[in-house]
Amino acid sequence: MKFTITTLLILLSVSAQAEDVIRETPSGHINWTEGKVYATGYGTAKPGLSAAQKRILSRRAAVVDAQRNLLEITKGVRINSTRTTDQAMQQSTEIATRVEGIIKGAIVSKEHFQNEVSTVTMVMPIGGEFMSIMVPDQAAVAATETPFHQQYTILRPDSDYSAAEDSLSGYLISDYALTAGRWLADRLVQPAHAADALVIRDDSEARAYRKLLEWMGQVPPPGIDQVLKDAISSYESNSQFSGLLIDASGVPGFELATVPKIRDEDGNVIYPSDRTSYEDIINNRGVTYDFDLNDAVRNHRVATTPFVIKALSTYQNLPSDLIITRGDAARIQQSASTVDAMNKTGVLIVVAI
Numbered sequence: 001m002k003f004t005i006t007t008l009l010i011l012l013s014v015s016a017q018a019e020d021v022i023r024e025t026p027s028g029h030i031n032w033t034e035g036k037v038y039a040t041g042y043g044t045a046k047p048g049l050s051a052a053q054k055r056i057l058s059r060r061a062a063v064v065d066a067q068r069n070l071l072e073i074t075k076g077v078r079i080n081s082t083r084t085t086d087q088a089m090q091q092s093t094e095i096a097t098r099v100e101g102i103i104k105g106a107i108v109s110k111e112h113f114q115n116e117v118s119t120v121t122m123v124m125p126i127g128g129e130f131m132s133i134m135v136p137d138q139a140a141v142a143a144t145e146t147p148f149h150q151q152y153t154i155l156r157p158d159s160d161y162s163a164a165e166d167s168l169s170g171y172l173i174s175d176y177a178l179t180a181g182r183w184l185a186d187r188l189v190q191p192a193h194a195a196d197a198l199v200i201r202d203d204s205e206a207r208a209y210r211k212l213l214e215w216m217g218q219v220p221p222p223g224i225d226q227v228l229k230d231a232i233s234s235y236e237s238n239s240q241f242s243g244l245l246i247d248a249s250g251v252p253g254f255e256l257a258t259v260p261k262i263r264d265e266d267g268n269v270i271y272p273s274d275r276t277s278y279e280d281i282i283n284n285r286g287v288t289y290d291f292d293l294n295d296a297v298r299n300h301r302v303a304t305t306p307f308v309i310k311a312l313s314t315y316q317n318l319p320s321d322l323i324i325t326r327g328d329a330a331r332i333q334q335s336a337s338t339v340d341a342m343n344k345t346g347v348l349i350v351v352a353i
Contacts, residue, residue, distance in 0.1 A: 021289040021351060023076075023256070027069035028121075030077060032256050032289040035126045037074050038109070041066025043118045058118035059111065066122040071103045077126060078257040079134045081318035088134060098133050126258055131282045135259060202336045241338040243302025243346030244271070247293055248311040248322055254351060257320035259286035262347075264329035267315060271342055280345040287347045302348045307331075307338045311349075322349070 020033035028039035043061025045054040075086035089096040102124060110121040124130065200206050216225060246262065248254050259281065262271040272286055290296040297306060309328040315321035332338050341347075 019291050019295075021256070021291055025073050025076070028073050030073060035258075035285050035288065037070060037077065037124045037126065038121060039066050039070035039073050040119065040121045041069055043120070044116060054116055055113055055118070058113065058116065059120065062111070062118040062120040063108065063122070066108075066120045067103050067106065070106055070122050070124055071100065074099065074103065074124065074130075078255055078320060080257050080259050080261065081255070081315075081320040083134075085134065095133055099130070102130055102133075127283050127285050131258065131285060135278075135281060137278070199330050199333045241305055241307040241335050241341065243306040243341040243348065244332065244338055245293075245296055245302050245306035245308045245348050245350065246311050246322060246324070247308065247350045249291075249293075249350050249352040251311050251313055251322065251351075253319055254311075254314055254322065255319035256289060256351065257286075260320040260322060260349070261315075261318070262311075263315050263321055263323050264326050265312070265323060266326070268329070270324070270329055270332065271347060273343075275339075275343045277344055280343075284345045286345060287349050290348060290350050291352065293350050296348050296350050299348055302341070302346055306346075306348070307335060 020031050023030040023032065027041075028037070030037050041062045042065055043058040043063070045057035045061070049057065075084070075089065077085045079085065079088065085099065089099055106122045106124040108120055109123045112119045200209060213225060213229065244262075259272060261269050263269055272281065276286075284301075288299065288301050290299060293308075297303070297308075309324055309332075311322040311324055313323050315323050332342075
């Protein structure tokens with residue numbers, strides 16, 4: 001009975017383990033969850049040699065075969081919607097030479113010799129040197145479009161932001177506060193009735209808006225006090241998350257990539273941005289992938305309280321660009337912790353392939 005219970009617990013433990021997102025090929029696979037490429041090679045030796053010679057030479061042949069297969073599989077790794085490794089290698093002999101050099105330096109993760117045939121499995125990480133070749137600088141990470149975080153209205157008249165906060169402390173109605181109030185009124189009277197919400201992005205902005213709201217309470221312009229209250233409430237309820245988790249399991253045609261882009265419904269790029277750490281992109285890849293939403297929540301990349309949203313579709317003819325709603329995009333920008341995690345590549349995408 002004891003043996004049966006132990007066996008059952010082991011089976012349950014194994015079945016409960018998360019399933020990695022893997023793209024199989026005839027000679028290996030790409031593990032998108034681990035961020036590694038695996039390839040298998042086979043080798044034999046000429047007859048008439050000693051047993052020791054056959055073992056050594058067959059292994060050498062298997063390694064060469066595995067390296068050849070690893071290169072072919074790696075060529076299929078998509079960097080983003082518009083570029084694969086194969087395309088990059090065809091466009092640049094330098095890139096091709098460097099990638100081939102990485103392949104030759106790949107390590108053997110498993111090997112077997114039986115019936116005079118050597119079988120070798122080799123592995124190459126996508127993160128690290130390979131990513132530094134494919135994404136050579138910060139400019140290649142950041143969106144070419146206007147960064148999403150620059151498209152939202154925040155309290156920044158011509159003067160320094162900290163000066164605005166200081167001028168509002170103690171509820172002193174200084175010339176600056178009056179200017180800020182008029183400026184804010186002009187910006188918010190119409191948006192108060194529009195679809196786009198005022199976005200608060202960090203604690204200092206939230207404090208400044210609270211002070212401004214208290215000052216405006218004396219003679220508030222119509223509707224603005226509620227706009228500010230809603231913005232502060234939304235910020236406070238969406239400010240403590242450990243990463244961004246995007247459910248794209250229902251999105252047809254999505255192509256896995258090392259650095260996919262996340263956009264809002266207007267096409268504005270939310271991730272990656274000019275604030276995303278280049279070092280983290282290189283070492284960790286832009287995102288990681290999972291099959292199951294529940295498993296993804298526990299993934300160290302976004303654990304343990306990720307901001308969870310759904311992707312609507314891919315963007316136009318870009319198969320590795322995902323679209324999320326304008327509302328979700330605004331909520332992301334309101335959560336300083338989510339933005340901080342995204343800037344450190346704390347992004348995971350749930351897929352179904």
